[in-house]
Every structure is written in C-alpha cells, then in structure tokens.
Amino acid sequence: MGAGLSMAEAAPRFEMRGIRRTFPGVVALDDVSFSCAAGEVHALCGENGAGKSTLIKVLGGVHQPDAGTILLDGKPVRLNHPLEARRHGISIIHQELSLLPERSVADNIYVGREPGRLGLLDRAAMRAGAETWLRRFGCRFGADAVAGSLSIAEQQVVEIAKALVFNARILVMDEPTAALDETETERLLALVRQLRAEGVAIVFISHRMRHLFAVADTITVLKDGKLVGTRPRGATSPEEIVRMMVGRELKDYYPARRARAPGAPVLTVAGGGNEWIEGIGFELYPGEIVAVAGLEGSGKAALGRAIFGAAPFSRGQMVVGGQAVRPNTPLDAIRLGIGYVSDDRKAEGLALRQSVLENALLAMRGIAAIFSRPGRTAPRGRGIDQLLREVDVRAAGYDQQIRLLSGGNQQKTVLARWLALAPRILVCAEPTRGIDVAAKAAIYRLLRAYADSGKAVLTITSDLPEAIGIADRLLVMHEGRLAGELPAGATEEDVVALAAGHQFEAAPA
C-alpha cells in the first residue's frame, strides 16, 4: 500500500494529453487527459456514452485520436494498431471475455505466443508456465482445465495471466466485477492489489462505487466525452463521484417504500426443488418487492427460472392466485401472469437486430394467435409507444435496431415488454447489471411503481446494496436452499452472514 503510493508519485507509466476523438455526428472525446503511474490503480467512471470505452480504445490502438498525444514513460508514441499497443505492454481485458472455450487454460494463456522447440509446440513449458501463474494468483484449477468450464471469475484470472505473459505493464480492466458475486469480487480485488504492488499500472472501469473505493488510488470521472475531474480516493466520496457522473444530485436513489395493505399471497412455494435447488418455501404478496440474495451458485438464479418455468420445479408445490400450478414452460408461466427479466440481456433478453418496438412487443406476440394481425396495443388498451415513452426509452426512433441503444435503454425496453402484459408477478434477475447509475435509479423507480400498483416483484440480485435498498423483504440463499429471510433495513453484514451459510435463530415466518 505504502509502496504503491510512493511509486505513484514517479513519472506516469502512460499519459494521455488533450485527447479529442470524433465520429460522424458526435464528439466522443473532447480534450480529455488521463494518466496512470506504475503501481497505481486509476478508476475510470462515467455513465454509458460518457466516453470511457472510446478513451480505452484510443489507449489500446483501436481508435486514433484526432488531437492530443499519448506518452509512454514520458515519450510520445503513436498507436496505430492494437498490436502496436500490445507491443508497448498495453493490455485490455474486455467485459466480454475472449478465451477459446474449448481449449485448455495453458493454451489460452499462451495463445499467439506459444513457446516452441524445433518448430514444435513445447507443451510441457506451456503447462509449467501456466501453472506458475495460476499458483501466483492462488487459483484452484489447473492449467489443463478447459477454459469454457471455468466460472467467469476464473476466466478473468486466465485473461489477466494471458495479459501478463504478453509483458503487460498497463492493464485495463473493463467492468471486471460486473458478473461476479461478493466473494469472487473480493478475490479479484485482492489480485488487483497484488498486481499494483508488483508495479503494474491498472485502469479499472466500474459502475460499482463500493468496488471503486475498495481498490482505486485515483478516480477520474468522464461525462459526455469531457473530463469532469480527477480525485485521489482519500479526498472524495461515493456521493461526490455519483454527483460528478450524473451532473446533479441523485435524489431518492432508492424509491421510498409505501405501507401495503395485508392480503392473500399471490405466490406460494412449498418444498419446491429441482436439480439445482431444494426445499424452497416462501410467499410473495401483492404490492411488495422481495429481493433474493446469495452467492453465485447459491441457486438464486435457478429459483427465478423455476418460478418462470424455464427450468421448472420438479418437486413441491406452487400456488399462484390461490390455485395450485406447475408451469413447465415460460409460456405456461406467462399465461399464469408471471413475467421474467433475464440476467443475460444480450443472450436471453433481446433480439439485437430487431427494432426497439419488436423487442417491446415480444411477450405480447408470444401469447397472440400465430396468424393474427400483429398489433401494437397492449391488452389493457395502452399502446406500446406510450408505454415505451412512460418507461423513458431513449432512441432515435422506436424503429431503431435495439443493439444501438445503451444498456439502460435496452433494459427499459425489456421491462416495457413485460409491463405491456401487466403480469401479477414480475421476476427480475439482475435488473440493473451493466447499466449506468441514472438508468439504475430509473429502473428502481419503475419496479417500485409497479409494486405500488398492486403487483408483486421478485428481484434476484448479486448487488447487495441494491437488494437492501430496493426490497421490502430479503430472501437469502445458500447452497440451493433458503438460508433465511431478513426484513427491510437489514445490513450487508446480516445478508453476507446468511449467504455464507451461518445459522441464525430466526427462521422465516
């Protein structure tokens, strides 16, 4: 720690000065300066579209700046191609990992740099080299493991090893914690600190204030392609950073709860189980938001899929609106009045090349008669256009392909898809994964308003502050079972203790 700080005072490993980059019709970066010293973790934040990824692509040689200079160890360089950047020791680990899923860890670490002897692959050297890296990082898997079989967190470690084999001295990590749970995040942050101590210059991009503040020495905020400011961590606060990102005070980040009238539960699960979960029992009432928390692999994702019929319960009872049901497909569940927002927006939520409108209409299309006229009016008479305006999807037009929208606007479109059907139970898996702060606040408001309209919302989230901030009650899962229930106002420590499997006296009511 002390070593890291003293090294940070030396000449920066890289410095970007007055970078400007335009694309047809937009100024993506306007006079942005950014630097990082050896042994420094410099966090970069900003909302989607603020210019973070363009800045990273300029550093990585993907885009060339229209104006401004890049200095490496004080010497100006031109990075005309990603390979040149890589030769200068700049390595970028993207949010979408780039490992070859069918190849071993060793193959992946050495891809493009395979050690050879007499023109043949030196597999022994590759394996030994890979094992050395894995040991250094304290990994529990071996060099022969197939990359595709590893968890996201483990794959990230392989990506980091791969970068270091390329002699990376500047490591850029784009949203590395977005798909990780708390323990995995802790492990990754520890690894980042280790790399910092070894003198690597690290650029750390994240939306999560807690992770930023846990690891960054310096924090820089971009907004609308401009530099808002750079602050040492000790001299700022999460509130200030959020204010800088949004450009205004984010009031009522989590919407206020309203007392709800007690009534009959809209969903009851008793003894529910399948391949992944066991002995699930809980009730969900109209008007409330219940958050399901737990570590990756705790079964919280499987619970959402079971209720929605995507990976149905094979045991136990499920009662919806007073009737025993057993939804075996998503369509069954939808007909019962259950909606589901997937945690993997791109792979499971959106038809990326279709329009915003078609994506918003998808659930309505699913239950419509197959040879019917394709309408654009929700069953309750509200037009889909109006609904998209209400949830505030910002697009050049609703005919625009949805892949061109920001993550936040994509997620609002998915929400609109379900609001159009007005299901009495809305299951949302990771409703704010990978979207910016303002969009998160908007999603929280939408979910709260939906609950206030008398519907039940079940959110499944790895983001603890979010779970605590938004929920009326928390269900915590551990190893496929419900470990306990916590009321609103529970602390992160309470949740973590339950999620880690510590037993409590208090049993779910």
Place this chain on the structure above:
Amino acid sequence: MTAIGSAARFAPVRLLGRIHPSYAALLVLLIAIAFLTPNFLSPLGVMAFLRRGASLAIVSVGQLFVLSMGGFDLSVGSLITLAVMGSALMINNDPALTWHAIALVYLMGIGSGLFLGLVVSYLKVPSIIASLGALLSIKGVALAWSGGSPQGYLPDNFRQFGRVTYHDVPIIQVLPMSVVVLAVFVAICAWLFHGTTFGRLALIVGDNPRAADLAGVRVRLVRIVGFLVSAVSAVTAGILLGGFAGPAQDVGDGFELQAIAANVLGGTQLLGGRGSVAGVVAGSLTLTALFTVLNLIGLPKPLRDAVQGGILIAAVAYSVRRQGWEK
C-alpha cells in the same frame, strides 16, 4: 452543429448504400436481354420471362421462411423432383386422376415439411444437416418409384399450370397461368410474412431463439410452420415445372441452391433475422435474368453452373460486407 453538418454530408452516401444492388443488377440484366432479344420489351416477352422465373421465385419465397429463422431447407430441389415424378406416375396420362395426384403430392410435401420441422425443433438436428438428409431420402424415393428413368405422362389438365397462356387479356394482352399462380402464392406469402404475428416471430426466432422462448414464443411451432411453407412452395414449383418441362428425374436439381442465392441477392440475412418477400422476388428474377443472359450469349450449361456458384459466393461476401458497413 457538427452533427447536422456531417449528417448532411453523409446522407447521399448512406442513401446509395440503402438501395439494394440486386435491383440495379436486375435492371442491367433486363436491359441486356432487351438488346439481345428484340421483342423482349413487349408484353409477350415480359410474360414469357415471368413464366420462366415463376418456379424459382416460388421456391425462393418459400426458402425465405426458413432462412429468416436461421435455418436452411436443402430438401426443396428433390421435393420438386418428387412432385413431378410422383404426379406423372400416379396420373399416367389419365386426366381424371390429375386432382387426386395434386392433392397427394401436396400431402407428401406437407408430410416432408412437418417431418423436417419436427426433427429440427424437437431433436435439435441442425436444419442444414436434417434437410440435406431429406434431400437424399426424397430423391431416393423419387428415383426408386420411377425405376430411375422418367416414366408416366402428364395430361394437359395437369400441364396447364405451367403451360397455358390466356390470350386477349386487356392491357397485358397475354397472361400465362403460371404467372397467376406466382402472383397468388407471393400474395399469400407476403401476407404471412409481413401481415401476421407469425412473420414477426419468424424474424425474432432467427435473431435470438432463446430470447423468443423466454418471452413465451412457441419457437417450435414457428419453426414447423416455416418448413411447411417451404415444402408447399417446392410442391407448387414442381407442379409448374412439370407442366413447363414434363417429367424428368433431374427437374429439381440445384433449385435449393438457386433459392438460397436468390434470397441472398434479395437481402435475406443468412442465419436469420432479416428478409422481405419483395426483396426475394426481385432476387429470384435477377437470377432468372442472369441465366437468360448467359443462355443468350451461348454459354454452355456447365459454365453457367460455374458462373452461378461464383455469383452465390460474391453475393454472400457482399452482404457480409454490407452488414459491416451498417455497424
């Protein structure tokens, strides 16, 4: 302000990019044909051209339904052969049996489409493999049934669909019955693809079947209907071809690839998610015009095949580049 300036500067370029080159190619080819055959620009010439292109246009539009869902239907060529050979064998020049035979070949087509759809949806066999298998099986059945050589005869009331031309029609003077069949088939398909929920779902399934499933879409049903439309299009094309050319055991050969080529030319996205009936009709007419030109300048059949293969590759390469530009 910069936004407005650069948008204006780029607009003409972008507009040029939007016009699909298939239409330009079609126009050039039609002008070439007009130069090579003097009476092409008469109603007679145009109708003769449409009649020649009708069967390919019909199979191509059928193929659109499978391609837009991210599949391939390679079985249509041998299904055409089966429809022609089967009809000839069942009717054997007895006009009274024509309608029964037509009903039976449609049933066979529906059976084949249903089978393919079920295999692809439930057994999860990739459609390119399943339909390649069906291509071999159907062709085998057609050849075994006919003993390997063209047999049986098609009476006039069967051949009328491909052959008969109404005369003294106002304005257009002549109207081949195959053009009527083409117009009706295309109209039905345009309604299915652009005017029903099914058409929207076909594109969504082609784009992301998992997302469709999780939104409650009956993905299997959508896929099965797609294969049914394709199979029905093949039988319809076969009936036209039988009338046009008579029974032959190679009558449908190569139609599957021509139909895919016509789709690519017409802007259908291979692997799904995009396509239009109008585009595919234009694409198939482009291909027919190309064959006509190659024929008129006296290129032998093997060379025509070679040129066709080159065109297919070039068209796909172009459409991939085009997607890149749109990003």
